Amino acid sequence: MNAGAGARIEGTPREALRERLRALGFDEVRFAAVEKSGGAGLREWLGAGHQADMAWLERTADKRMDPALVLPGVRSAILLGVNYWPGLSIGNQKSKIKNPTWARYALHADYHDTIKPGLAAAGRVLEELGGIAPEDHRYHVDTGPVLERGWAARSGLGFRGKNAMLISKKHGNWLFLASILTRAEIAPDEPLRKTTRPPASGEEPAGLLCGKCTRCLDACPTGAFPAPGVVDSRRCISYQTIENKGIIPAELRAGIGLHLYGCDICLEVCPWNRFAQAGRSLLLGVRPDIAELTLRELLELTPARFAEIFRGTAIKRLKLTGLLRNACVVAGNAGDASHLPALVKLAAHDSVIVRAHAVWAVHQLGGSSAADWLKAARAKETDMAVLAEYSAVT
Numbered sequence: 001m002n003a004g005a006g007a008r009i010e011g012t013p014r015e016a017l018r019e020r021l022r023a024l025g026f027d028e029v030r031f032a033a034v035e036k037s038g039g040a041g042l043r044e045w046l047g048a049g050h051q052a053d054m055a056w057l058e059r060t061a062d063k064r065m066d067p068a069l070v071l072p073g074v075r076s077a078i079l080l081g082v083n084y085w086p087g088l089s090i091g092n093q094k095s096k097i098k099n100p101t102w103a104r105y106a107l108h109a110d111y112h113d114t115i116k117p118g119l120a121a122a123g124r125v126l127e128e129l130g131g132i133a134p135e136d137h138r139y140h141v142d143t144g145p146v147l148e149r150g151w152a153a154r155s156g157l158g159f160r161g162k163n164a165m166l167i168s169k170k171h172g173n174w175l176f177l178a179s180i181l182t183r184a185e186i187a188p189d190e191p192l193r194k195t196t197r198p199p200a201s202g203e204e205p206a207g208l209l210c211g212k213c214t215r216c217l218d219a220c221p222t223g224a225f226p227a228p229g230v231v232d233s234r235r236c237i238s239y240q241t242i243e244n245k246g247i248i249p250a251e252l253r254a255g256i257g258l259h260l261y262g263c264d265i266c267l268e269v270c271p272w273n274r275f276a277q278a279g280r281s282l283l284l285g286v287r288p289d290i291a292e293l294t295l296r297e298l299l300e301l302t303p304a305r306f307a308e309i310f311r312g313t314a315i316k317r318l319k320l321t322g323l324l325r326n327a328c329v330v331a332g333n334a335g336d337a338s339h340l341p342a343l344v345k346l347a348a349h350d351s352v353i354v355r356a357h358a359v360w361a362v363h364q365l366g367g368s369s370a371a372d373w374l375k376a377a378r379a380k381e382t383d384m385a386v387l388a389e390y391s392a393v394t
């Protein structure tokens with residue numbers, strides 16, 4: 001029988017399905033009943049401009065708020081979590097504190113590429129065990145128009161913390177999320193804790209299991225939380241170093257510190273991480289070598305070396321110019337004047353974006369002799385954005 005046509009999967013078959021999906025490498029497998037409710041907060045978030053330049057979030061807002069627009073007739077969602085906690089401190093260790101800091105998720109092969117084969121295999125399991133035909137389900141990881149954290153909270157996979165993350169009692173903050181929408185009806189799991197009076201929109205309140213803790217809100221160096229559970233991307237280091245392809249606002253650069261790509265500060269400080277165990281990495285390709293790159297190596301990256309190191313990683317999408325831009329910001333914050341010659345070279349780079357940030361960084365490190373260091377580059381500069389960086393500090 002085709003489950004998409006009406007059978008309800010529950011009891012032993014449901015648990016068998018969960019086990020088979022776990023065996024594929026998904027550390028958490030939870031089920032939610034899908035209805036239109038939920039996602040009202042997205043409209044408010046977009047209305048406040050918190051999406052910065054991520055216009056694709058606005059374009060797909062209707063779908064994000066109504067899964068039936070993604071898969072007509074959808075009845076259930078399967079929420080999947082992949083633990084990427086390394087279990088020991090790979091990269092970003094204290095001994096390497098002078099090296100730039102990478103978001104932990106970046107120290108892997110691109111998780112979209114490694115998790116998708118697991119989702120395809122999950123589709124085959126759904127067909128075999130649940131009689132769910134391929135046309136009766138649709139899977140996504142990250143890039144689909146699905147509010148992954150909201151549905152994961154609804155399924156009890158975790159709760160949404162004040163840091164906006166989906167936090168698992170078992171894995172802390174270190175889970176990638178993926179989802180499978182299906183027309184089959186699967187008996188839902190319970191959310192972690194039922195509130196006595198759920199908000200009218202059906203959303204789970206942020207910080208449900210945070211208690212009085214505010215560590216993440218207090219630790220954010222760029223003040224990116226306008227309210228608990230709400231991130232203003234414009235101020236978030238993750239957005240600025242990954243999604244923003246242009247100039248990073250000058251007032252945020254100091255707060256970026258040594259964060260080269262992404263930011264885990266509001267995740268790292270969370271006490272729920274103490275329960276995290278090392279992930280199985282069945283659906284991941286670990287790349288701890290990336291964290292070993294020194295700032296000098298990064299500032300001197302060539303197109304060929306960039307392609308060689310970052311092939312198959314999410315970092316590749318930032319492109320060499322984006323990474324050099326970030327490396328300039330990190331160098332400007334690192335306080336090590338030995339980087340000046342590399343930065344001066346970048347102040348004459350082909351890319352306007354790289355030049356602008358290199359000029360800023362030379363001013364940070366060069367002090368009163370910055371103008372001397374930049375004399376040759378400035379004489380040749382014609383771009384208004386870069387010239388603005390020169391005049392901002394002179």
Ligand code: B12
Nearest residue numbers: 038039041042103148150166176177203204231238262263
């Ligand atoms: C856009 C985006 C970003 C943006 C905006 C972040 C943000 N807070 O929204 C930027 C670039 C800043 C970003 C940063 C990061 N991101 Co990001 N990001 C996304 C993306 C693509 C969409 C998120 C979104 O819709 N945001 C809009 C806000 C309003 O939505 P929301 O946070 O989900 O919250 C709403 C819903 O949950 C809803 N809601 C609440 N209860 C319920 C109940 C139901 C039933 C429903 C339907 C809805 C609902 O109300 C909430 C408030 O409006 C998701 C993938 C996806 N498809 O969901 C990944 C995702 C959220 N990111 C992820 C990660 C890992 C990160 C970083 C840690 C990366 C890094 N190290 O640099 C940081 C963390 C920053 C932070 N504290 O949030 C993971 C999070 C995993 C987890 N365990 O939570 C995701 C899920 C990707 C993935 N597939 O694993 N990200």
Ligand code: SF4
Nearest residue numbers: 220236237263265266
């Ligand atoms: S990821 Fe970093 S910058 Fe963004 S909200 Fe968390 S602590 Fe702030």
Ligand code: SF4
Nearest residue numbers: 161162210213216270
């Ligand atoms: S750090 Fe504290 S407030 Fe923030 S998500 Fe974790 S428990 Fe909640």
